[in-house]
Amino acid sequence: MAKCLKYTKGNGSVSMLKDPHILSIISGVLAFVVLLLIFILRSNxxxxxxxxxxxxxxxxxxLSKRVxxxxxxxxxxxxxxADHLFILFPFKSTVGFEVKRKKELGILEENFGLVNTGHPDFDEHFAVICNDQMFGVQFFQNLEIINLLQNLLNQWxxxxxxNGKVLRTCISIKTKADPSLLTNHIAYLIKLKKTLETELSQVQTLVTKVSVFPVYLLYAIPICLCILELVANIWMxxxxxxxxxxxxxxxxxxxxxxxxxxxxxxxxFVAYKITRRYSGSYIKFTxxxxxxxxxxxxxxxLIQSINGFFDKSPPRREIYAVIGQSPGKSSYTLVLSRPGEKEKEGRLNRFLRLIDPVAFRLRVKQEEYLRVRPNKTMVEIKVREGLLGxxxxxxxxxFEISKDKPKGESKDKSMKDCHLSAYNLYKNRELDSAVLAYTKCLEENGEDPLIYYNRGVAYxxxxxxxxxxxxxxKAISLKPDMLQAYKNIDWILAKKKEWGKIVEWWNRYISLRPDDPEGYYERGGAYYRMGAMKEAMEDATKACKLGKKEACEWVQKAKG
Structure with a gap:
């Protein structure tokens, strides 16, 4: 008799089929297979x-296959x-054309050899793009050809x-039309192919072989320039x-x-002139x-490197305040602002900020990023004017705002090392290890609000x-105005819909930072969830006056 497979752990034994994790994996695989089969059968x-x-x-x-x-x-x-069926007949020719509905023309595609067939009804609905105007005018003004194309270009x-290699037609499988419209489709294509062979054999000048070297050269020029520019940039x-x-x-x-x-x-311009001579010119130009x-x-x-490499201007020192941080997967960025400057409203000022903004970003090293405290850290930048301005x-x-010592000298090296190690674990999504590392950091170096906060995020x-x-x-008890800690408490309590407690926490923050619009904005959100619309509107209005744009938008929307 067949026996159930088992594995042992400690002194007990558990059936693999009863393990909830294994059952969930098996169920997920089976569900995926069933959905895949349903999708394939429906499509087929x-x-x-x-x-x-x-x-x-x-x-x-x-998978897509050629039959x-x-x-x-x-x-x-x-x-x-995908959802298109292509029927292809081998047909080598230097003449190329494409016939499609006018509403499906690509951007500027009509400039790549649009042919006027002389048949108003046909030209009104369809567009003929041909790389040889002489052949196009002669071939497509034939009434028999036009009738043949109209029979082919049905709803499907x-x-x-x-395109120079094959004569092909594209059929959309998702079209909701009568399939009987396709009954004579292949016969019409064969007739079109034979007609093309006859017409091209009569006009020998149209089948003169054209070298494809200019097209390959056209593609190679920007690629080679990119490589040369990259090499020059690395060297400088x-x-x-x-x-x-x-x-x-x-x-x-x-x-x-x-x-x-x-x-x-x-x-x-050169690409347009070159590609127009070839079949499939619009695709080649694209x-x-x-x-x-x-x-x-x-x-x-390259321009960035030339601007600095040949710059002879003397360095100038500028002081900026760190007002925010922006971590990325492989880069760490500080948001800097000139001390005491505020952004002005207005279209002209918004445009000028693109050239000389009040706030901008500076990429720094990971260890520097972790040491920075927004609104308490300054950055001294050595700026050069640049050859190109x-x-x-x-x-x-x-360094610190006090400017007594560079940022980080007052910190214990052990605290920095363990914090960095724990943060790397968190960034790599090793959450259990990150929690243990932050705990060890606290045990070895004492209490720190940032460590408690980061461990809370991992939890x-x-x-x-x-x-x-x-x-x-705990982080708030050590640093009472730690805004992000309040926001995370808000998030946790919101999951349990404890709006009253959220209001109490934001009351506490507002008492410490009465000029920060974030406190009023978040408390207003809690009031709104409680149904206290009057208090919510008052807090939103206050946050708006203090410069919170989202609050202003909410107030305008609420007023209707």
């Missing part, structure tokens, strides 16, 4: 209807890509294309030992656009255009809300 049901109408054999496949078929002695292929068919940064980071990135972008823009326009963003990015790096940061120093991510609440409460 519609495909089968289309294939049956076309007179093709039914196929069952999950070879044959009818009336003519070999052709069909393949499925999105386009008919000759390595030679000087700095990365020439601009003080304000919008200024770099503006200068780069001014210098790179004319080259890009010239490149697009590929060339898609290379421009990459070229601009590497050109910006783009101010760039040569170096920086972080919260683990859904241990009681422990998280206690840690945030």
């Amino acid at each position: 049901k519609r495909l089968d209807e289309v294939l049956k109408a076309l007179g093709l054999k039914k196929r069952l496949f999950m 070879t078929d044959k009818t009336d002695g003519t070999t052709f292929f069909w393949e499925l890509e 068919v999105k386009s008919i294309e000759l 940064e390595h030679t000087k030992g700095v990365d020439f980071s601009p003080l304000v990135y919008p200024k770099l972008i503006a200068v780069a656009l001014f210098l790179w823009g004319p080259l890009a326009l010239f490149y697009l 590929i060339a255009s898609c290379l421009l963003p990459f070229w601009f990015f590497f050109s910006s790096l 783009i101010k760039w940061v040569e170096s920086y120093t972080i 919260r991510e683990k859904s241990n809300y009681l422990e998280a609440y206690n840690d945030f409460e």
Whole structure:
């Protein structure tokens, strides 16, 4: 008799089939398989209807595949890509065209050889794009060809294309139309193919072979320039030992656009002239255009390096206050502001802030980022004017507002090391290890509000809300105006809908920081949830007057 597999742990034994974790995994896999089968069967049901109408054999496949078929002695292929079925007949030609509905034309596509067939009804609904105008006018003014195309371009068919290698038609499987419209589709395509062969054989000048080398060269130019610009950028940064980071990135972008823009326009003009001679000209031009963003990015790096590498201006020292932090996956950024300056409203001022903002960002090292305390830390930046007028940061120093000692000298080195270690564990989502590391940090170095707060965040991510609440409460007892701790307590209590307690916590914060709009805004939210609309409106109005834009928007919306 077959026996259930078991595993042992300690002195007991538990059936694997009774383990809730294993059962949940098995259930999830089975559910995924069932949903996948349902999706495949539903998709293939519609495909089968289309294939049956076309007179093709039914196929069952999950991934896009090309199928070879044959009818009336003519070999052709069909393949499925997403929700579109393509039928392809091999057909080599330097002449290329595409026929589609006018509403589906791409941006500027009509400039790549739009042909006037001379048939108003057809031209009103369909567009013919051909890379050879002489052939296009001669071929598509034929009434028999127009009738053939109208029969082909029914509700199912999105386009008919000759791209130099194949004659293909695109059928949308999701179309809600009568499948019988596709009954003679392949026969019409074969007739169109034979007509094309006849017409092209009569006009020998149209089939003269055109070299594809200019197109490949067109693609290679921006790619090679990107590589050269990257190499030059790395060499200049390595030679000087700095990365020439601009003080304000919008200024770099503006200068780069001014210098790179004319080259890009010239490149697009040349690309247009070259690609128009080839079949599938619009696609080739689009590929060339898609290379421009990459070229601009590497050109910006080169301009940034040239601006700093050849800069002869003397360094100038500027002092900024740290007003915020912005952590990323691989970078750590401080938000800086000139002391005592506030942003002014108005369209002109918003535009000027792009060039010379009141607040901007500075990338720093991870250990420096962890030592910073917003509104209590200053940064001294050594700024150079730049060869191209783009101010760039040569170096920086972080220190306390008191300026007695650089930031971090008063901190115990052991505290910094253990804090950094715990933070790395948290960032890598090793939450249990992070909690243990923060606990060890507290045991070895004594109480610290930031450690309690960070451990509380780790607890919260683990859904241990009681422990998280206690840690945030402890952090506030050590640092009574710690705004983020109040916000996290608000979040935990909101899950239990304890709005009265939330109001009490924000009353406490407001008593300490009466000029901070955040306290009024958050307390107003709690009042709103309690149904106390009068108090909520008063707090929102107060927060708005103190500069909280979200509060102003809420007040305007509430007033209707």
